[in-house]
Amino acid sequence: MNKAIEDIRGQDSADLQVKLSELRKEQFELRFRGAGEGSSAGRVRNVRRTIARIMTILGDRDRQAAAAATAGDKN
Secondary structure (H helix, E strand, O other), X not given: OOHHHHHHHOOOHHHHHHHHHHHHHHHHHHHXXXXXXXXXXXXXXXXXXXXXXXXXXXXXXXXXHHHHHHHHXXX
């Protein structure tokens, strides 16, 4: 498994929410400055992929919590 995913999975959901907001702010700033510069183009890609990883993990956790709540209601 990817090391970046393992690091993200090991973090608390509240920490991931904070990291997500920081990355979205950085993404906005990178877009605002323009990704035409060679050095920032790679960073834009990394930020975008990290945001997607965090959102995937948070979504998985939400679905697991909902499934656990539904399973608890049925019993």
